[in-house]
Amino acid sequence: MQCVAPSSSIGYKSTIGTTSYNVFHLPARLNQLNIQCAAAPATANGFASGGIGKSRADWQSSCAILASKVESQQQNTDNSTGADQITVVNGHNSLDLVPIKKLPKPLTIADLSPAPSHGSTLRVAYQGVPGAYSEAAAGKAYPNCDAIPCDQFEVAFQAVELWIADRAVLPVENSLGGSIHRNYDLLLRHRLHIVGEVQLPVHHCLLALPGVRKEFINRVISHPQALAQCELTLTKLGLTVTREAVDDTAGAAEFVAANDLRDTAAIASARAAELYGLNILADGIQDDSSNVTRFVMLAREPIIPRTDIPFKTSIVFAHEQGTSVLFKVLSAFAFRNISLTKIESRPHRNRPIRVVGDENVGTAKHFEYLFYVDFEASMADVRAQNALAEVQEYTSFLRVLGSYPMDMTPWSPSSSSSQ
Numbered sequence: 001m002q003c004v005a006p007s008s009s010i011g012y013k014s015t016i017g018t019t020s021y022n023v024f025h026l027p028a029r030l031n032q033l034n035i036q037c038a039a040a041p042a043t044a045n046g047f048a049s050g051g052i053g054k055s056r057a058d059w060q061s062s063c064a065i066l067a068s069k070v071e072s073q074q075q076n077t078d079n080s081t082g083a084d085q086i087t088v089v090n091g092h093n094s095l096d097l098v099p100i101k102k103l104p105k106p107l108t109i110a111d112l113s114p115a116p117s118h119g120s121t122l123r124v125a126y127q128g129v130p131g132a133y134s135e136a137a138a139g140k141a142y143p144n145c146d147a148i149p150c151d152q153f154e155v156a157f158q159a160v161e162l163w164i165a166d167r168a169v170l171p172v173e174n175s176l177g178g179s180i181h182r183n184y185d186l187l188l189r190h191r192l193h194i195v196g197e198v199q200l201p202v203h204h205c206l207l208a209l210p211g212v213r214k215e216f217i218n219r220v221i222s223h224p225q226a227l228a229q230c231e232l233t234l235t236k237l238g239l240t241v242t243r244e245a246v247d248d249t250a251g252a253a254e255f256v257a258a259n260d261l262r263d264t265a266a267i268a269s270a271r272a273a274e275l276y277g278l279n280i281l282a283d284g285i286q287d288d289s290s291n292v293t294r295f296v297m298l299a300r301e302p303i304i305p306r307t308d309i310p311f312k313t314s315i316v317f318a319h320e321q322g323t324s325v326l327f328k329v330l331s332a333f334a335f336r337n338i339s340l341t342k343i344e345s346r347p348h349r350n351r352p353i354r355v356v357g358d359e360n361v362g363t364a365k366h367f368e369y370l371f372y373v374d375f376e377a378s379m380a381d382v383r384a385q386n387a388l389a390e391v392q393e394y395t396s397f398l399r400v401l402g403s404y405p406m407d408m409t410p411w412s413p414s415s416s417s418s419q
């Protein structure tokens with residue numbers, strides 16, 4: 001496989017609040033197409049059939065990442081399985097290289113934790129463009145990481161599955177907008193493990209091109225969650241104008257700037273204003289100053305649960321008899337004094353309806369659900385193990401999505417890392 005490294009693959013250092021991280025420049029965001037190309041390197045030879053313009057550059061970029069990954073993996077393999085070379089003096093005043101057989105080294109905790117396999121810098125895939133809150137969450141979780149923009153969450157998942165990235169960052173809930181349902185469905189559809197969480201204060205700004213005043217605005221664009229988080233404030237500002245949803249907040253800012261839209265404002269971070277040359281018309285426009293989004297970090301391998309620091313565990317389950325017996329399942333935690341921090345239900349797509357028939361009364365059709373529960377205990381904690389053993393008895397389906405350290409950073413919504 002021959003790949004050409006993209007000429008624009010130069011990173012820049014970015015600082016948000018007290019955290020700094022490298023922003024990894026790809027020619028464009030990772031998208032479904034270049035993920036597929038990276039997954040099927042055989043298409044490299046037959047590229048003429050489908051390769052056009054930007055896609056080709058994107059493909060080359062993905063291949064370059066993949067090639068460097070393969071190369072570093074080979075180096076790792078060579079180092080760990082090959083014979084060591086040592087230098088000895090052989091008595092004839094000359095130096096010889098004598099191979100000695102390498103003895104196995106004891107495993108350490110570091111060997112067992114999922115670490116970057118390609119070198120020193122962790123590559124973290126997120127949905128959006130630079131300036132998105134997900135990028136800030138990646139920087140908070142992994143200072144100095146390479147943040148890799150992706151055009152969809154699905155692509156961020158695939159980037160990790162295909163070893164193009166080491167982690168994916170996924171927003172799952174917001175203190176104002178609630179759960180991000182689609183992302184719960186994605187957690188189930190993919191086989192990645194939750195290895196961490198980050199709670200990011202989200203501080204929104206209303207952005208427009210320089211010289212544009214609020215009175216000129218007849219459209220506000222942003223991520224649907226951001227629009228929901230600013231709904232009341234927009235009305236208070238007199239902006240009862242068309243609101244349009246786009247893929248991410250920073251993408252909205254980029255769109256306004258790139259298309260020179262003088263009648264459109266974007267809701268995004270102050271950092272997005274800086275990156276795309278926009279003015280801040282209004283600052284802190286979220287409906288509540290303590291607006292926080294919770295992100296989870298995903299990896300190919302789970303981490304080893306610990307009991308010496310606060311841990312949280314996320315599970316998903318379905319019950320044969322549906323919602324009616326949910327209290328029984330949850331009592332497994334209550335009896336062991338394990339606190340639940342979150343419960344969410346989603347349609348059980350494989351079996352959406354449970355029919356309960358009674359000749360005399362008729363046929364009841366109950367909707368079936370999957371339940372997502374987060375609880376405050378590590379899987380290394382015997383209480384959690386016993387609780388799950390009991391839950392398993394009741395449930396028709398149970399999966400542990402991950403056991404991971406809780407975000408215990410001090411609560412200070414005003415000193416937002418996403419500004």
Ligand SMILES: O=C(O)C(=O)C[C@]1(C(=O)O)C=C[C@@H](O)C=C1
Nearest residue numbers: 132133134171223225248249293
């Ligand atoms: O659009 C962004 O900037 C994102 O990172 C996504 C997202 C979300 O999905 O909730 C993240 C944080 C904010 O709550 C608004 C949007």
